[in-house]
Amino acid sequence: MNAKSQSALEYLMIIALTLGIMVPTAYIFFQYSTESNTKILDSQINQIGRSIIDTAETVYFSGQNSKIVLQLNMPESVNDINIINNRELVFNVATDIGEGEAVFFSSINITSSDCQGSICSLAEIAGSGLKKIKFQSYNNGNQVLISRS
Amino acid sequence: MHKKLKSQAALEFLTTYAWAFLVILVTIEALYYFGAFDFSKFLPQRCLFPSQFECIDYSFVGDQVRLRLANNLGENIRVTSFSITNDAVNPLGCSSLPASPIDWARDTEQDFVFSGCQDGVFLVGERTEAKITMTYCSPLTAGCPEHTVNGKITAVVIKP
Numbered sequence: 198m199n200a201k202s203q204s205a206l207e208y209l210m211i212i213a214l215t216l217g218i219m220v221p222t223a224y225i226f227f228q229y230s231t232e233s234n235t236k237i238l239d240s241q242i243n244q245i246g247r248s249i250i251d252t253a254e255t256v257y258f259s260g261q262n263s264k265i266v267l268q269l270n271m272p273e274s275v276n277d278i279n280i281i282n283n284r285e286l287v288f289n290v291a292t293d294i295g296e297g298e299a300v301f302f303s304s305i306n307i308t309s310s311d312c313q314g315s316i317c318s319l320a321e322i323a324g325s326g327l328k329k330i331k332f333q334s335y336n337n338g339n340q341v342l343i344s345r346s
Numbered sequence: 347m348h349k350k351l352k353s354q355a356a357l358e359f360l361t362t363y364a365w366a367f368l369v370i371l372v373t374i375e376a377l378y379y380f381g382a383f384d385f386s387k388f389l390p391q392r393c394l395f396p397s398q399f400e401c402i403d404y405s406f407v408g409d410q411v412r413l414r415l416a417n418n419l420g421e422n423i424r425v426t427s428f429s430i431t432n433d434a435v436n437p438l439g440c441s442s443l444p445a446s447p448i449d450w451a452r453d454t455e456q457d458f459v460f461s462g463c464q465d466g467v468f469l470v471g472e473r474t475e476a477k478i479t480m481t482y483c484s485p486l487t488a489g490c491p492e493h494t495v496n497g498k499i500t501a502v503v504i505k506p
Contacts, residue, residue: 224385232394239396282487294477295496299396302421302484315489 235292239299241272242288246301249286252332253341257305261338266331266346273325280307280317283340289323306340321345386500387473395497399480402455404499406468408506411440411460411476411499417450421484424449426492429479430460438466438476450482473502
């Protein structure tokens with residue numbers, strides 16, 4: 198009887214110790230991975246934003262009738278993309294910190310095919326997945342039109 | 347008679363079991379109350395902002411939230427407003443926010459101080475969180491359209 202209760206107690210102690218190690222470790226790992234995801238998303242959006250601006254500038258300075266198609270892998274947290282006043286490329290991004298904007302400023306005049314006032318929508322390239330984006334010289338080489346290919 | 351004795355033993359066993367269960371529950375609750383299960387204290391202090399506004403330095407001192415950010419946008423901007431809060435039941439609030447608007451040149455660092463901060467577990471020695479929202483615009487863009495950026499600081503409040 199005594200030996201049986203000793204083994205039962207030892208068994209319970211081992212389970213308690215294992216849980217005591219596993220629960221805090223899982224919590225800390227979860228916190229680190231959440232922060233890491235936010236940083237990866239930020240890095241991806243920076244890379245995509247810079248690529249779009251750089252490609253638009255390349256097309257602009259290549260002159261009339263030039264065109265480039267770019268393939269980008271868009272992360273899923275990008276809810277919307279807009280061009281404001283033909284110079285600000287704005288990504289609306291949802292992270293665990295909240296909904297914010299990542300803005301990239303262009304030195305050339307950029308536009309899309311869906312403009313209302315000073316805001317041109319690029320919603321067609323938002324949303325996760327591989328996107329083919331077309332950059333073409335527009336308006337006698339004065340603008341670069343960005344659209345989904 | 348034999349049957350009665352058996353049921354008494356069973357009832358006594360269940361009563362003892364219930365007492366033991368109650369003691370365990372009270373112990374767990376006491377441990378929880380004193381923060382034994384607050385594993386967040388094992389996490390490092392951190393400041394999380396988008397890389398366009400890199401967090402250079404931060405601290406929670408007395409009733410202040412101090413923050414130094416770098417403008418990595420590649421553009422001169424104007425910061426138009428700030429707000430601070432957290433997820434506590436009585437959320438964090440600061441009576442004095444950094445003065446705005448502030449003109450902020452590209453590739454430079456800027457200090458921001460939120461004073462008179464209270465609630466939201468903002469107590470000396472406690473680890474707490476501050477969610478900061480900042481709106482800014484580029485004066486070079488016609489109409490200076492506003493944009494929002496969010497950041498989060500998790501740190502221990504230290505004595506001034």
